[in-house]
Amino acid sequence: MAPSHSANSNTAKIPTSHTLWSPHDTIKDVADTLGITAHLPEEVSKNLAMDVEYRIHEILEQAMKFMRHGKRKTLTVQDVDRAMKVLNLEPLYGYDVSRPLVFKEAMVGAGQTLYYVDDDDVDFEKIINRPLPKVPRFTSYTAHWLAIEGVQPTIPQNPNPNEIKQLLPSQRGSIDNMFNLNNNDYTVATNPNTGLTSVEQAQNQKKDLDVKPLVKHILSKELQLYFDRAVAALKDDTNDTLRMATYESIRSDPGLHQLVPYFIQFIAETITHNLKSIDLLTTMLMVINSLLTNKSLFLDPYIHALMPCVLTLLLAKKIGPTQGTPDELNSHLNIRGFAAQLLGKMIEQYGSSYNTLKPRVTRTLLRAFLGSTTKNSVGTQYGAIKGMKYLGAEVIRIIMVGNLNSWSIAVLDNLDKNDENRKKLIDSVYECLSDLAKDAELIDGAAKKRKLNNEDSMDVDSLTEEQKEKLADRVGKILANDILSRENSVAVYNGIFFGEE
Template sequence: MDTHVTIDIRASYLTTCIVLRRIVLTSIDQSFERINVSGFQMPVQFSVESIDYLADKFNNCGSLSDESLSYLTRQATSLISILLQDACKVLRKCRRNSLTAEDFAFALKLHQLEPMYGGYTISNHHRSSFQKLKKDNRNVYYIDDQVIPLDQLIQSHLKVPLDISLRVHWLAVNGKQPEVIENPTVDISVRSIPKKRFTKSSHILSTEQQIYFKNLTETCISSNESKRKQALAILSSDHSLQAILSRLILFISEGIRVNLSPQAPTDRSIFLNLLIQMSDGLLQNEELNLKAYLHYFFPAVLSCLLARRTSHDHWSLRDLAGKCSGKIIRKYATAANDLQQRTINVFYRILNSNEEEYTWPTRYGAFVGLCEMNSKVIIQLIFPLVKRLGERIRLISDVESSERLTEVIVKFLTMAYRSIDNKIESNEKKLYEQFGSYFAPLIQQQLILLL
């Protein structure tokens, strides 16, 4: 980013505050008190045109550059998303179903941000409105208080005063009140709202469902290939699995955890492959919704993808786990849960780590996980790392790891490069500048084979 853009972004900090406050006040004033949390969905991003309009309206420094507007758009989207999530937390703590401006005010206070002025809250009897006052060539906005006629105030009845309350108790003995049944202690604690107790109940399956679950799981991990294929086909197509979905997810996650532990047998790749195939079958089933079980399901898949060397043949396990990871991201990642960005941060940190911190099989899994998301991730994140990765792969002493890494990197880079450049006969100099001397000839060879 050049110096002009940096100064432009810093100079537009006040614009960011004004724009965000305008968005918040407008949204709160119109419909925040009517929003139902269960049906609320945060848009992926505010449009650049809306931010540009508000910046031109409230900023006296002139128009902003495209990079500054893009920066302000990302900041506005991120800040509003975080504030709405915290406001929903306040809402759930208060045991309510509708989001109000007071919840949003608590979220602003939690992040030490300036509160909203003039917002409509439950405690207000009417909507407050700003009044404009011009003073010393400056526009000052204030809230006009409700005007109460003096005669109405004089003629109004006085409030009934609090009555005096007396309580009979035993005399104190040596300065202390005796604790006996006839002399109960005065409860001076604040009246607390009684807690609603929920009875714990387990999800009980019928006898038929238990038999179905037992036969299905045993067949999925059996050695009979034909029956196993039939069981995997059931996982990918049967819509009645929703009743036993929680048990299936628990079976997969616990099976992966046990087989990845140090106490597990030496050769664990076969059983882990079968469990990941079950995961892939569940992801292919369009009738099932795994969103409620991602906190069990997704870590188990990532464990197979990023674990240290589990057995001699672990590359196919990482490839299949990477495909499952990409399907989960594409299907369940939203702007609210930020699942894709958090997963990208984990993978990117592993690829940029030192030699001693992570093994090359783990880096292989991180690379496959990034590439299986989409080609945009490859172009924006992998392309800048290819040169340095090539120089590091040259120095790997393990021949198998070096060959596997080279093969998978060339495969995904060729697909991504072809999607952005349809000219197969791209000049050799451009390939060498972008991918380095290690990967450029291999990618060029693959592009020629695709002719």
């Protein structure tokens, strides 16, 4: 059996193509046309045929990708051209999908039919004498306000108000109007069959269509004057009475909706360029608080612009002066505390409208809390702790307490025991843990409250050694020792481990 198997394997023809089209025969035909058949060995032609087939498969695979990305089920010539361009190959010429291909047939022999594409005759004289086309411009794009709260601003990209006024009311706001605009002159075409102008025909066709006319953005002189006076009063450090009156006006005036984006832009620019001025930063936070307090303003579309301003003042590394008295150097803590209060207020008011607002802010605070361990980042960590405090007990228990041990090792261990910043961080963390104790008392009911009240009056030693070790493992040794030195250490312990068996 072995010899016959060897003979069959030698006589068997190894296929060089798995498709109906045979590239091997095509290579031979091309070689015959070029007159190099005698110099083209059989093995070379087979390898060349296999390479040609591979290249064709590669081009078709790329073309299919363009077809699928174009949401189409028909492969076009443009897809093949793009595929060849991606593969750094010279694209095809002479084929266009703008018109269908017309195939003609010709008899080249007995029973042999050749199909070909009929080409149009081209007059070279007309092509040579034809003027050159214009050089195409580079693709570019720009953004502009089409409308702000339904009011179009007067900018070059929007329609000219004078041109809109000259249009008929039924045509204002319509995309398809029948006017030919040329140097502010209007020409109206008349249909000779009906005797009606194109505008009248359009009106008859769109009787039942309610078209909203275009409205330009108009900021009254009174509002402009009010905004200028308000900005001047907010920047004036000498007149506190006028500044307080401005706060109250923004807080209670019901007609300031059109000025909301202008106030937000003013706040963002002032914060960006005045991070060392404590007075101006406090003023901007007061303005944000006034806007949030005004019940007549619809601030939902502007929360994405207000949130970066608040987070900047909460988590920025350097706020306030770099030199001065200790009180001046520590004034940034008040700014961060006020910003944390506004952050909690914004989450409470608009967290239901934007479901992802609170999770995104929480992730930002966690990155700031664990992101840096240098002394320059103490203000950032203080702001992150304050921010988590105003986000609620759930964030404190899951996000803060779960990372306190690693944070204590990375931050508190690297600070000197007598460093004032170290004490501030520990006190701010203790405030958050105290909120957990209060929240545990409210949730657990009267029985738990009585138990915690009894334990609060007990001595620090009322916690067992096992509980102290458990507390140190959860929050770190430094924070555990600080909690045990407090009067309500048992309540804080119960708040940290509330709900755990």
